[in-house]
Amino acid sequence: MVHSTRRDVIKVSGALLGGIAVGTTVTAATSTDRFIVRTKGRGLPNGVEVVHEMPGIKLAVVTGDEGALRSSNGVKEFAPDIELELNEPEPNAEVPTFDASDYEGQPGDSLQWDKADLNVPEAHETTEGEGTRVAVIDSGVLETHPDLAGPLNLDLSRNFTDDGGDHNPVGGGDHGTHVAGIVAADNGGGLGVNGTAPKTDLVDCRVFSAEGGASFADILAAVVYSANVGADVANLSLGAYPVPRQANGQFYGKVLNSAMTYANREGTLLVIAAGNDSADLQHDKNFISLPNEGAQALSVSATGPIGYGLSFDPDVTESPPESPAFYTNYGTNAITLGAPGGDADTSLTDPVDGVPAYAYDLVFNTVFTYEDTDGDGEPDTQVPGYGWKAGTSMAAPNVAGAAALVKSANPNYNANQVEAALKQAADVPDGYGKEYYGSGYLNIVDAL
Incomplete structure (x- = not known):
């Protein structure tokens, strides 16, 4: 495989595990004047101002x-x-990104081992997601990215935070842009990367602010909004763990279940990252992981190869693409499906075409970098590009895109039937435990 067309000088940024779900915790910082309210269906009292109404619930x-x-x-x-604070790990490895203007990849590019292993090109012979809608509840999707401008529905995309911006990332990271690309990147006119469902209608629901936190209430509102705008699938590559089941934890679990049950009833399948804590969710006693252990959640664990960049042949890697990633949460009843999210052995540092060998085991898709274009020394412009991230945050959108394909091929399916088709087609790979996969490893072609 030849990669010599890539930039000789590569911009380097990002942590090895770029997922929002990495190490996310519910902090003690609760709001003193912002509340989540379960109503009796009557009007709210004077003295409060409604931030989010949730029609239907x-x-x-x-x-x-x-x-x-x-x-x-x-x-x-x-x-x-409450605020979900992002406690991402310190970067223990640098991962390259490419500016879109310098990227010379082609559809079916060998960097996207995840799409190849899932036989996405074969699935596209049946459907590319036409007639479906997928909501990405995340940190915002960069609308100027050439691979996302086509799928992105600007009329329906929303900012659920109070930071005054629009749906685009405002001073924040490119996590949501990467997630959206995994779902629906459309090759940017033939020079970009592949998404699983490039013909879906993509709705950006931004719930993370520039400061890096997300309000639990904003996430609830985004889930209900996704259902009310007719999303067939909503992807949530976010989470909080561990959350005590007692005290306010009971309330937060209850209101989350209400929102998730409503979304499912309205036909929205909720595909959610299982989390990156290497935690056994089956046996963690008095704790719960939210929202992936909420009602009606399709919880996704992560898999990935080791050594893919040494040969660009998944059949000769040290570990195959369907092997569990080192960081993924697990638990037989806590996981619905396993899917490609990337893995890494950072001892594989020798460069391959200028890129550390371990980077190729992560998931490659749409990102952006910040550049200083006005010369004041502060980054001020988002520059579309392509790069690698790993996490259950990357595995979930592979499933969300697959769900869109199933819905497109079977437009009369409800959310439960789409999930059932994905589960029935999946199998636990030989030599691995069911606790890492639930029903099994994602098999898109058979699900169609």
């Missing part, structure tokens, strides 16, 4: 006086909103 997000909520006959129960 008896939940609301408000700011204002806690006393007014406590004394209201229209309020069933409430709790402070």
